[in-house]
Amino acid sequence: MYLLDGSFISGILPYADYDNVMKHPLWGSNLLLTNEEAVVNGHKDYIKAGAEFLTTNTYQASIEGFRKYLNLNFDQSFELIKKSVAICRRAIMEESSGRTVRIMGSVGPYGASLCDGSEYTGSYIDKIDLKELYDWHKPRIQALVEAGVDAVLFETIPSVNEAEILLNILSEFPNQKACLSFSCKDTEHLSHGETFASAVEKFWSNDSRKQLIAIGMNCLDPTLITPLLTSVKTDNVDFITYPNGGGVWDAVKKCWDNTQKYQISIDDLNLWSKKGLKIIGGCCNTDATEILRFRNLIDNLSS
DSSP states (O other): OEEBOOOHHHHHGGGSOHHHHHSSTTTTTTHHHHOHHHHHHHHHHHHHHTOSEEEOSOTTOOHHHHHHHHOOOHHHHHHHHHHHHHHHHHHHHHSOOSSOOEEEEEEOOHHHHHTSSGGGTOGGGGTSOHHHHHHHHHHHHHHHHHHTOSEEEEEEEOOHHHHHHHHHHHTTSTTOOEEEEEOBSSSSBBTTSOBHHHHHHHHHHSGGGGTEEEEEEESSOGGGHHHHHHHOOOSSOOEEEEOOOSSEEETTTTEEEOTTOOOOOHHHHHHHHHTTEEEEOOOTTOOHHHHHHHHHHHHHHHO
16 A cells, blocks of 8 residues: 655645645645745655655646736746646655655646635536636646656546546546546535446546556545445456545634544554555645554554
C-alpha cells in the first residue's frame, strides 16, 4: 500500500499566512507565485512523514484563475502550473528520505474554481457546455504532463460526465498514467448522483483502464469508505482513497469540530487492503502528523 501526502492546505499553513491561503480564491495555488518556500516546506514535511507520492499545489490552479487573480497571461499561467512540478522535485532533492518519492499532478474539478462548494454537488455539470469544460481543463493537464509528473491525479470529481472529459483529454497523452478520484455524498453515490459502483465499472473496464493506476474517492468522511468499496462488484480494481480527517466542518466558524472525529485504524486498512486499496492518504483536516500515523499503520500492516 502506497502513501499519498495529506491536505496541501494544512501542509503549507505553518509556513504561510492563514487568510492568504484559506480565503484566497485560488485556495493556496497563488503561493506558487507569491511564496514558493512555503510550498517547498509543506512538501518536505510530508516526505519526512513517510509519503511516497507528493501532489502538486495545483488543485485550484487554472489558466483563467491565474489570469483573473494573479494578472498573468496564458503563457505565464501555463508555466506557473509547470513550476509546481519543479517545486516538488526540489523538495524531494532537498529532503532525502531513503525511499522513492513520486509526483502526482493535482487536477481539481471545475466546481472548485467557482468557490461555491459545487465540487460536492456537481450541479454545474448540467449547466455548462461540455466543450467549454474540455477547453478549461486541457491546458492545465497538458502543463502537468509536459512538466513530467509520474501520474495525473483527477481528484474530487463529482460526476461521471466530468470524469469522462478528463479521461478523454488523458487519452491525448497515451503514455501518461493517472488516478481518478471522485467526491461522494453517501455510502453509494457520487456527489452528482451516479453510483460509485457504476462509475468504477465504467472507467475501470474501458480503454481508460490502460492509463489508470487507481480509481476511488477522496474528501469524504472516512466512515463512508468501507460501504463504498464494498458496493463495487467489478473484479481486480486498484483503489485510491484519501478521506478527510473526520470531524465536522463548521461553516459559520470556518473550522473543524473534531469532538466526534473518526480515526482510521489498522483494522480499517486491513479490510480496505483486502478490497483492493493500493494508495491511501489524507485530504481536508489532515496534516503531516496524520500521514506519519498512516505510515506507521502501513508498516505494521506489512510486518
